[in-house]
Amino acid sequence: MxxxxxxxxxxxxxxxxxxxxxxxxxxxxxxxxxxxxxxxxxxxxxxxxxxxxxxxxxxxxxxxxxxxxxxxxxxxxxxxxxxxxxxxxxxxxxxxxxxxxxxxxxxxxxxxxxxxxxxxxxxxxxxxxxxxxxxxxxxISYDKREASFEVIIEDEPGKIGLIGIELGKLSVNITNIEIHKRDENIAAIEMVLKMPNNISNDIIIQNISQIIGVKRVSLI
Known part of the structure; x- marks a missing residue:
């Protein structure tokens, strides 16, 4: 009981x-x-x-x-x-x-x-x-905005890490990422980025484009 x-x-x-x-x-x-x-x-x-x-x-x-x-x-x-x-x-x-x-x-x-x-x-x-x-x-996040980018890049080890380093320099966070194979040597990376308001989309595109192996960077 x-x-x-x-x-x-x-x-x-x-x-x-x-x-x-x-x-x-x-x-x-x-x-x-x-x-x-x-x-x-x-x-x-x-x-x-x-x-x-x-x-x-x-x-x-x-x-x-x-x-x-x-x-x-x-x-x-x-x-x-x-x-x-x-x-x-x-x-x-x-x-x-x-x-x-x-x-x-x-x-x-x-x-x-x-x-x-x-x-x-x-x-x-x-x-x-x-x-x-x-x-x-x-x-914490009120002064940040989100945008989606597509990066066409050579499919080689370490490339995503290089992108992450460049974005880190700008205090930009990757909130979502998807990778799609285009062919044997090329991959398409779709990223959702959360960035400070003082960082424009053009700055993001410019910095990522400088990475060796990046073919194209564009907004989605």
Whole structure:
């Protein structure tokens, strides 16, 4: 009976803490919202309850690791997180939601293990990270813009590294890159660059064009 009441407390806490994180995602209209986060947290909690209770009931009779099933949750939640990641043109969305699902699964495991205070504290920090740190990210990147370029280059080792060095000198970040073979010796590199506002597209094109082996640089 004691295990039953403990399970009720754990499931209730999983709903509350998973719901807090899910509410934040739902509020921002993300693919995985309130219900998804609650279900993930409850499921992870149940798995850990099964592991802990099985080990307790069969203590001394069967050698078992109460962390084994929990480890499978940590690795297995990736397929659900991958479903929330969406590529729209050059942009990739859903990474934060995928991370929040993985973290909520960890919360469920902590609750199922009886680490209530740790789970509550972790939820607090997760919520702060989702709500407050977004503003800091926006402030960091507000003075930057994005543009897409295509670079036709000789397909030789080290060429992408040389491009990265030139862009680094200009404080330009590569946020996405795709490489396509044109023929045996030529490759087309499509890059999405995030650059300071004082760096024009012409400067980017000029600096990359100076690299030996670059045939053409153009905006997409």
């Amino acid at each position: 004691l295990l039953f009441y403990r399970a009720i407390i754990k499931f209730f806490l999983a709903v509350v803490l998973g719901g807090i994180v899910g509410y934040e995602r739902q509020h921002k209209s993300r693919p995985a919202g309130l219900r998804t986060h609650i279900l993930v947290c409850i499921g992870a909690c149940l798995i850990q309850i099964i592991s802990m209770d099985f080990s307790a009931v069969n203590k001394g009779l069967i050698t078992s690791d109460p962390m084994r099933l929990g480890a499978q949750v940590i690795s297995g939640i990736g397929f659900l997180g991958a479903g929330t990641i969406i590529k729209e043109g050059a942009s990739i969305k859903g990474l934060t939601t995928a991370a929040s699902l993985w973290t909520v699964a960890c919360l469920g495991l902590a609750i199922g293990s009886g680490l209530y205070m740790q789970a509550v504290i972790a939820t607090l920090f997760i919520y702060i990270a989702l709500r407050s740190l977004k503003r800091i990210e926006d402030r």
